[in-house]
Amino acid sequence: MAIPKEFIHSLSELRGLKADKHFSRFRYRFKLNDREYVTIIDYSNKNWDKKTRKSNATVAALKYRKEVLEDDNGLTLDTKFSDLASEYIQNKWDTSTQWNQEKLTMLDHYLYPFLKDKKTSMIKERDIDKIRKYMEGKGFGYKNKDGCSPRTIRKVLLQVLKPILEYGLRNGALKRMPEIDVPDKPAKKEVENGTELLSILYKTIMNLYVDNPFYRALFLLALFGRRWNEIRTLEWTDIDFSKGQYTIRAENSKIKKQKTFILPDDIRYALSEFRSTKGLVFKSPVTGRELSLPKVQVAKLRKSSGIETLTLHYFRHIMATALSDVGMVGTVLSASLGHNNMQTVDNYYRTANTLKGSKEATIAIEQIVVT
Numbered sequence: 001m002a003i004p005k006e007f008i009h010s011l012s013e014l015r016g017l018k019a020d021k022h023f024s025r026f027r028y029r030f031k032l033n034d035r036e037y038v039t040i041i042d043y044s045n046k047n048w049d050k051k052t053r054k055s056n057a058t059v060a061a062l063k064y065r066k067e068v069l070e071d072d073n074g075l076t077l078d079t080k081f082s083d084l085a086s087e088y089i090q091n092k093w094d095t096s097t098q099w100n101q102e103k104l105t106m107l108d109h110y111l112y113p114f115l116k117d118k119k120t121s122m123i124k125e126r127d128i129d130k131i132r133k134y135m136e137g138k139g140f141g142y143k144n145k146d147g148c149s150p151r152t153i154r155k156v157l158l159q160v161l162k163p164i165l166e167y168g169l170r171n172g173a174l175k176r177m178p179e180i181d182v183p184d185k186p187a188k189k190e191v192e193n194g195t196e197l198l199s200i201l202y203k204t205i206m207n208l209y210v211d212n213p214f215y216r217a218l219f220l221l222a223l224f225g226r227r228w229n230e231i232r233t234l235e236w237t238d239i240d241f242s243k244g245q246y247t248i249r250a251e252n253s254k255i256k257k258q259k260t261f262i263l264p265d266d267i268r269y270a271l272s273e274f275r276s277t278k279g280l281v282f283k284s285p286v287t288g289r290e291l292s293l294p295k296v297q298v299a300k301l302r303k304s305s306g307i308e309t310l311t312l313h314y315f316r317h318i319m320a321t322a323l324s325d326v327g328m329v330g331t332v333l334s335a336s337l338g339h340n341n342m343q344t345v346d347n348y349y350r351t352a353n354t355l356k357g358s359k360e361a362t363i364a365i366e367q368i369v370v371t
Contacts, residue, residue: 008021013054014058014061016030017058024044026041026057027039035076037065037068039064041060043057075087075168075172076173077121077174077175078121079119079121081116081117081123081164082115084120084168092167109140111160111161114127120174121173123165125179125180127178128178135156136153153182153183154182154183157180165178194319194321194322194323195325197321198223198368201307201318203369204301204304206266208300213269213270213272214282215297216270217270219301220264220266220267222312224261225316226248226261226316227254228293230248230252232291233252233290234246234248234252234281234282235278235279236280239263239271241275245262245263246261246263247260247261248261262362264365264366294312298312323365
């Protein structure tokens with residue numbers, strides 16, 4: 001941008017600050033993230049001397065710069081995707097959680113190779129198509145060496161890329177959202193003969209880990225409907241042995257609400273065998289930190305039980321199907337699983353009492369497994 005001929009004097013007090021012939025009008029210009037900011041400071045109606053006008057113009061220019069820095073988020077149509085992602089992560093993600101750590105890995109492996117240095121405003125549908133097609137044919141790591149699953153592709157595009165782009169759209173880094181074409185959402189694994197599978201899995205856990213209370217308690221918690229993140233973050237202080245119940249804290253819950261559940265006797269007995277007073281219940285014996293997903297142990301259970309589709313999350317499906325098979329009311333089942341369908345649960349419990357729901361579910365499960 002050309003400087004108006006009116007402003008002919010550069011001031012040593014501040015770079016970018018210029019004055020007119022009489023030092024009565026000033027122009028201040030600076031750049032931030034490749035964007036130019038300009039303000040005019042007019043003291044032509046002031047009876048100040050030259051020194052005072054220069055001093056006050058410097059103060060006014062610095063004040064303007066400060067206001068711009070405070071108000072401007074630094075995002076423009078020239079902002080690179082990596083810079084946008086960094087700001088979004090800093091403002092929106094708690095990077096201490098395992099899920100957000102996984103999303104950072106997805107960002108590095110699948111998005112940055114295609115988009116890192118690209119201007120966000122220039123990201124088009126075809127760029128996203130390239131990412132999807134690449135993931136369909138090749139993934140990161142041995143498990144995905146022949147291509148990523150539709151579920152993984154959806155996570156990368158809808159749970160990592162899309163929120164970042166939407167943040168950029170709201171804050172000036174792009175003018176319109178590109179279309180994001182994703183594979184159809186995979187159907188959940190259907191469970192047949194839920195009561196039979198529940199009984200088989202329970203007996204397999206009890207037999208396989210008869211001398212290992214650590215994994216016996218872990219897998220029984222999964223069988224009684226707990227998610228993996230709820231299990232791995234459980235601490236001894238969350239368990240009330242005297243009342244026979246345990247609490248999943250809001251920060252460790254998928255629904256971000258604190259829930260309290262009945263502690264079934266089999267789990268209580270197993271926990272009592274390696275009981276402590278503080279720290280994680282299921283900490284890694286190697287690092288002393290949160291346990292990684294026990295894939296080797298799940299594989300053992302899969303082989304021993306003969307349930308070929310068994311995954312840790314599949315435990316919940318088996319439990320839910322089995323309880324439905326024996327006629328458990330949907331609202332009770334929802335409460336015992338820790339769902340956040342508050343309207344449905346409120347119709348039955350008023351206060352969404354997961355303790356009552358888990359108690360009824362526990363009784364039903366115990367009746368199934370002893371038959």
